[in-house]
Amino acid sequence: MSIKRINAIIIKEFKQLLRDKRYLFVLFFFPVFLLGMFGYAVNFDVKNIKLAVMDNDNSKESREFIKTLISSEYFILSGYIEKDSDIKPMLDNQDVQLILVVPQNFSTELAKNNGKPSLQFLVDGVNGNTALIINNYITSAAMNFNAKIQTGFAEKAGITSLSPINFQPRFWFNPSLETTKYLIPGLIAMILIVTAVVSVSLSLVREKERGTIEQIKVSSVNTIEMLLGKAVPYVCIAMLNGILVLIAGMLLFNLEIQGSYLLLLLTTSIFLLAGIILGIFVSVVADSQQVAFTIAVFLSFLPSFILSGFVFPIDSMPPIIQIITNITPAKFFVAASRSIILKGAGVSAIYDQLMYLILYTLFFLILAVLISIKKEKEL
Amino acid sequence: MHSITVNNLTKKFGSFVSVDNISFNVKEGEIFGFLGANGAGKSTTIRMLCGILEPTSGDALVGGFSINSEPDKVKSSIGYMSQRFSLYNDLTVQENIDFFGGVYGLSGSNFRERKNWVLEIANLKGKENLLTGLLPGGIKQRLALGTAVIHNPKIVFLDEPTSGVDPISRRSFWDLINQLSEEGTTVFVTTHYLEEAEFCNNIILINAGKLVAEGTSEELKTNYINHKIIDIECDRTVEAMEILEKETFVLDTSIFGNNLHISVLDDVSAKKSVLALLEGKHSFRIRKIDTIVPTLEDVFIHLIEKG
Structure with missing residues (x-):
């Protein structure tokens, strides 16, 4: 192995990269664009739910309950409904997501000793996820209201020290439950793997297509020197991209890295290595840039988006799909980087993920070498 | 070496x-x-x-x-x-x-x-x-x-x-x-x-x-072409070619520019026969008649067609 030869390839790759302004633009615009898109648009936090109320009771109690709902940031009162026939069209037209119907006897039932006060909630269930969250909100609103009324009754009866369990949940690692903070590690994974796989495979296949690879093959450069020379520039570019996304996450979405920067760097490097091996694998299989691009996107973008646990939790997938999620190295990186960034986890907490990544890398390296030997014999 | x-x-x-x-x-x-x-x-x-x-x-x-x-x-x-x-x-x-x-x-x-x-x-x-x-x-x-x-x-x-x-x-x-x-x-x-x-x-x-x-x-x-090539410069080239094609001593004919090329086995006797036939019998005017070295193209086409 000769450092001089590897150096020559690295310098050449960098020169070619820097000369291609359009490609550079895409390379650096793509991550920022994705971050903006995911950070602002993809948001699972349900707020500002539009609520309509049909208050048949019109009592002090019913108004108080409505007030507790709309005083939170979750609900907005869009208006009152006068008659039953207005309910259906309002939900049909998606004017509101939630309708509260207070029956006439709400306050009287509430005042009775054995009364059964009831409320009706009509939730737009088209988006199951949102409906579920709305359901949770109104359940807890009703429970709070109950607790308040019970305290009131107890005080009237002269019992002052009534203290049921004081439930105050705390969410660790992402206390305000912001989706963006949860998404950024996954986003970094996706950007890194797409950059690595697509750019490495294209750069190798371009040499095949233009015949320059022959010229390098007949020189004394061996395969390892060639691949190292190709990998280094793209690792640098991908790293730079990853750091860019991390900084943007800190500035735009108040992301804080809880764990060790060094460990994050190490994890990212191992993950990038996996991405680059995957890129080399694609370049061995594909003979034209179009084919390479298609395979690279198919292998990197889709699995890292759908199967990595980036957006959709792996635990809630069917068992077979859970096994299939292992085809993307992003799965391991997302788990590890989330632990480091959000939880501040150390090596001991993530070393199994790192082992998986290394195994994955070795698997594709061996596969690429085998296919390349087979192809060489056929040519 | x-x-x-x-x-x-x-x-x-x-x-x-x-x-x-x-x-x-x-x-x-x-x-x-x-x-x-x-x-x-x-x-x-x-x-x-x-x-x-x-x-x-x-x-x-x-x-x-x-x-x-x-x-x-x-x-x-x-x-x-x-x-x-x-x-x-x-x-x-x-x-x-x-x-x-x-x-x-x-x-x-x-x-x-x-x-x-x-x-x-x-x-x-x-x-x-x-x-x-x-x-x-x-x-x-x-x-x-x-x-x-x-x-x-x-x-x-x-x-x-x-x-x-x-x-x-x-x-x-x-x-x-x-x-x-x-x-x-x-x-x-x-x-x-x-x-x-x-x-x-x-x-x-x-x-x-x-x-x-x-x-x-x-x-x-x-070494790789057995027959000889004769280059003929005369008037009414096409007509001359049609006449020579019928002769048994001519293996092949072709027109090269204004000239006529014929392949034969024995170039000395062939030249005599051509002169007798064209000048004597049909009163053509022959300006030049020579045995020439075949071009590489002649050789390769010959070899590849044979192979």
Whole structure:
């Protein structure tokens, strides 16, 4: 192995990269664009739910309950409904997501000793996820209201020290439950793997297509020197991209890295290595840039988006799909980087993920070498 | 002294035999022409001789190293230039030279000297910062050759180096090849242009993977065609051809420009018969009648049709 030869390839790759302004633009615009898109648009936090109320009771109690709902940031009162026939069209037209119907006897039932006060909630269930969250909100609103009324009754009866369990949940690692903070590690994974796989495979296949690879093959450069020379520039570019996304996450979405920067760097490097091996694998299989691009996107973008646990939790997938999620190295990186960034986890907490990544890398390296030997014999 | 020795070299792809048991020698410092139709196995042979494709059987010594057991040593003693002029179009002249110099492990004053030499032969002095993609074909071709031999190899393989280049550039490119050969470099070249083959010291022709002819261009023209070619200059050429076609001593006729070519076995008696027939019987005016040496094209078409 000769450092001089590897150096020559690295310098050449960098020169070619820097000369291609359009490609550079895409390379650096793509991550920022994705971050903006995911950070602002993809948001699972349900707020500002539009609520309509049909208050048949019109009592002090019913108004108080409505007030507790709309005083939170979750609900907005869009208006009152006068008659039953207005309910259906309002939900049909998606004017509101939630309708509260207070029956006439709400306050009287509430005042009775054995009364059964009831409320009706009509939730737009088209988006199951949102409906579920709305359901949770109104359940807890009703429970709070109950607790308040019970305290009131107890005080009237002269019992002052009534203290049921004081439930105050705390969410660790992402206390305000912001989706963006949860998404950024996954986003970094996706950007890194797409950059690595697509750019490495294209750069190798371009040499095949233009015949320059022959010229390098007949020189004394061996395969390892060639691949190292190709990998280094793209690792640098991908790293730079990853750091860019991390900084943007800190500035735009108040992301804080809880764990060790060094460990994050190490994890990212191992993950990038996996991405680059995957890129080399694609370049061995594909003979034209179009084919390479298609395979690279198919292998990197889709699995890292759908199967990595980036957006959709792996635990809630069917068992077979859970096994299939292992085809993307992003799965391991997302788990590890989330632990480091959000939880501040150390090596001991993530070393199994790192082992998986290394195994994955070795698997594709061996596969690429085998296919390349087979192809060489056929040519 | 031979710089390339090929022994029973064979390459099979599945059941298809691309190169079929060929053997030949290339002398040190000569220009060696390797001819054959497309798909005859030329590129496969070159790839094997360059050490990037393993032969199915047989061996070759290139620069004294076996392509089977020492392909890396073979690689470091040769230069290779393909018909695609494998330069990076998105790099400048300087960057291309630097890259190939680096890949061949050159450095220091030796590298500076060779870089200068490449710029000189490509006429690119002072234009080092031009993008290679913008250079005209002929210049690009010279730069490609320069970078292919930047490490001063003893042997250089040129795979159809002049395809797609204008005649003037082609001529000056051959001057460059001659210069390399005079400096002691063995030049192994494939080409489609048969007038270029005339510049080679020795030629081999392969067809369907088999070696069908070898020798100097003179030897090929005399040893591989049995019949003689007679060139006739007369009036009413077409009419004369129609008359001669009917004669049994004429094997073949063809029109070359204003002249008539006929193939015969015995040129001396044939000339007499032609004169008697055309001038005596049909009162043609014959201005010239000569036995000529067949062109390489005549030989190759003859050999390949026969094969």
